[in-house]
Amino acid sequence: MKKLVLVLLITLLACGFVFAGGQKSGGAQGAVKIGIAVPTADHGWTGGIGWWADYAVDQIKKTAGNTVEFRVVHSANATQQVSDVENLATWGMNYLVILPHESAPLTAPVKQLHAKGVKCIVVDRGLTDTSFGYVNLAGDNAGLGRFSGQWLAKTMKAEGLTNYVAMGGMPVVIDTERMDAFFAEMNKEPSLVNLLGGNKYEFANWSVQDGLKIMETFLTQYPKIDAVFCQDDDVLTGVLQAIKESGRQDIKIVLGGAGSKVVYELIKAGDPLVRATTLYHPSMISDGIQYAVDVAAGRKSDAFHNASSPTAVVIPSGLVDKSNVDQYYNADSTF
Incomplete structure (x- = not known):
């Protein structure tokens, strides 16, 4: 799907980059400048954010020529990111895309x-001040939990499985949204038992x-576990290692989330434990970059900039399994 989005974007750019006011760019001196600020990798998902930012820029530059300039900065911490954003301002950017x-x-x-x-496009994490106009483009956290719960409940019931354990991320709002939606679906099926209770x-x-x-702790505590929901495909990697090292044969399903290349490959290979994942993909940064390009080219409105509050744009979640994994898999991606 992301490949199709980028192909469409490149096709549009090939037809000529047009500014929102209707004037075509006349060379590098009149180029639109888009600054992109992302974290360096502290886990697989943020590593994917950096990779997809660079990838999207490379793809667009192939046909955009000198009509648009990009500068991507990868920051190790918040202090460095503040400095990097200041440097982008000195460079003279017209648009900021930032996670x-x-x-x-x-x-x-x-x-x-x-x-x-x-004009600012804020990806994934919103800002603490909501009194000015920017685009807050993010994934569907409740959707991730909902699709996960729906698929897991349906699959467990169909296969006569009952006992499961669950892991979340960390105590933040997006985690609560994901887990509340997950349990809302699981609790609709009375035969399913959360071994941790409630x-x-x-x-x-x-x-x-x-x-x-x-x-490892769950395996010690519970002699029979049918399924594991671990919400995240990085976490899933550790879960699979623990299961393999334990030699346990009772676990039939491990479900993560986000959509990593490693998990896509397990799904493609027909792994008996890993049959699906749900989307909260780091390629959302490319959606943010595309949004900035589209506004600059007049294909999207810039009215958000003068609004008195952020404009929310939600990228839908969804289920990825063997039937559609090839639409999302990118062999070159780091995540």
């Missing part, structure tokens, strides 16, 4: 840029190592 390392420290710098006329789960911090440790 904030942390929302609070980046809010004031982004608001200052907005006041100077820079809607309880453990925080795995979207980490391979934490997934490994928590699963």
